[in-house]
Amino acid sequence: xxxxxxxxxxxxxxxxxxxxxxxxxxxxxxxxxxxxxxxxxxxxxxxxxxxxxxxxxxxxxxxxxxxxxxxxxxxxxxxxxxxxxxxxxxxxxxxxxxxxxxxxxxxxxxxxxxxxxxxxxxxxxxxxxxxxxxxxxxxxxxxxxxxxxxxxxxxxxxxxxxxxxxxxxxxxxxxxxxxxxxxxxxxxxxxxxxxxxxxxxxxxxxxxxxxxxxxxxxxxxxxxxxxxxxxxxxxxxxxxxxxxxxxxxxxxxxxxxxxxxxxxxxxxxxxxxxxxxxxxxxxxxxxxxxxxxxxxxxxxxxxxxxxxxxxxxxxxxxxxx
Numbered sequence: 001x002x003x004x005x006x007x008x009x010x011x012x013x014x015x016x017x018x019x020x021x022x023x024x025x026x027x028x029x030x031x032x033x034x035x036x037x038x039x040x041x042x043x044x045x046x047x048x049x050x051x052x053x054x055x056x057x058x059x060x061x062x063x064x065x066x067x068x069x070x071x072x073x074x075x076x077x078x079x080x081x082x083x084x085x086x087x088x089x090x091x092x093x094x095x096x097x098x099x100x101x102x103x104x105x106x107x108x109x110x111x112x113x114x115x116x117x118x119x120x121x122x123x124x125x126x127x128x129x130x131x132x133x134x135x136x137x138x139x140x141x142x143x144x145x146x147x148x149x150x151x152x153x154x155x156x157x158x159x160x161x162x163x164x165x166x167x168x169x170x171x172x173x174x175x176x177x178x179x180x181x182x183x184x185x186x187x188x189x190x191x192x193x194x195x196x197x198x199x200x201x202x203x204x205x206x207x208x209x210x211x212x213x214x215x216x217x218x219x220x221x222x223x224x225x226x227x228x229x230x231x232x233x234x235x236x237x238x239x240x241x242x243x244x245x246x247x248x249x250x251x252x253x254x255x256x257x258x259x260x261x262x263x264x265x266x267x268x269x270x271x272x273x274x275x276x277x278x279x280x281x282x283x284x285x286x287x288x289x290x291x292x293x294x295x296x297x298x299x300x301x302x303x304x305x306x307x308x309x310x311x312x313x314x315x316x317x318x319x320x321x
Contacts, residue, residue: 003098003288005311009124014094019074021088021100030071033058034102035085036164041066049074053084053198057164060194061187080105080115081268082165083195089118099282100124103291105267106274107139110169111201115270115278123284124311128269129247130289130297136247136271143173146264149243150177156213156240158231160260163187163222165268166245168195170220171203180216183208187222213238228259247271272297279306 002012008023020028022040026048033041033050036057042048047067048055058066073093076086081103090098099120106114136142150157150173157179159170167188174182184192184205192203208219213234221231223244235242244260247267255263270278279287279301287308289297294310301308 003122003124003311005290005313009100009290009311011090011098011100011124013073013090013092014096015092017073019088019090019098022102030074032074032088032100033066034079034088034100035082036061036066037082037103037162040102049076049088051076051084051086053194054086056194056198057084057191060190061164077118078113078115079103080107080109080112082162083112083168083199087115089120096121098122098124099284101126101278103128103269104278105269106278107270109139109268110172111199117278117281120282120284122286122288123279123282124288124290125275125279125297126269126291127275127289127294127297127310128292129267129271130275130293130300132272132300134247134250134272136250136265136267142264142266146173146245146266147177149262149264150174150179150218153241154215156215156217156219156238158235158240158242159218159220159245160223160231160242160258161220161245161266162268164191166266167220167222168192168201168203169266170218170245171205172201174218174220175204179218180214181206182218182220183211183213184220185222188220213240232259272300276300276304 004010009021011019018028019030020026021032024043031048033048036054041058045065055066055068075089079085079087087101097120104115108114161167182205241261243262244258245264245266248254249263249265287306288311290311298308298310
């Protein structure tokens with residue numbers, strides 16, 4: 001039985017079954033997709049254990065089918081990250097329970113419940129914010145601050161967040177704040193439509209194409225580094241204020257790297273204290289950390305008494321020899 005990081009996370013069960021999670025080109029005996037962010041679902045047509053919402057989102061975002069299947073050995077647990085996200089609880093025939101979180105958040109937010117960690121023998125946990133410096137302020141306080149800023153800013157605002165996740169939350173915040181019009185790109189509106197089909201939530205964003213921005217407008221845009229110059233030009237033309245939303249906003253450098261006028265620490269991930277608490281709740285015999293600050297989180301967990309290892313891509317185990 002081994003856990004490895006190759007193309008995705010591989011869990012090798014005692015009967016020889018390979019469970020492959022969040023791979024670009026999944027080739028496991030069983031494949032798992034935790035959510036529909038581009039670095040977690042296949043590049044081509046595939047079949048995987050996932051939520052139906054994740055399958056529909058992935059299919060809509062790339063126009064390439066992701067087919068949902070199930071497996072009796074895998075229980076999907078709401079991960080609290082984005083709409084449709086699920087952690088995978090994998091039960092080996094020998095009784096060992098493996099928990100692969102994918103990206104995860106234990107804070108309830110808007111229409112999402114927080115992740116409720118089940119007990120497991122082996123935990124594979126993300127470490128995006130796996131260092132002590134990353135401690136987010138209270139979510140409700142951050143949301144209230146954003147609403148207040150949106151209500152008090154007369155100029156048009158450009159709100160930047162991932163097309164799946166923060167973009168939907170930003171639309172709800174802008175609506176709550178009473179912005180005159182809410183607009184979004186086609187990429188954001190395509191995600192909106194799928195989420196609305198599955199969850200009890202609605203988004204009233206109008207198409208952005210060809211619309212001149214006026215005072216009181218809020219335009220929600222996907223956050224991608226390649227669009228920084230385009231966003232800057234749009235802001236200059238419209239006299240708009242730009243705002244970025246991310247857990248990285250706890251660091252002042254995020255504002256300057258992105259060229260934002262305002263930033264807010266609105267995140268869809270666990271912060272460091274929440275990751276530490278998640279591990280304690282799962283109470284595993286062994287922890288593997290992956291993504292982000294994997295080595296730093298593993299070191300902190302080891303100091304706290306856990307048997308923790310940072311996964312490195314294509315790292316070999318004794319079973320490979």
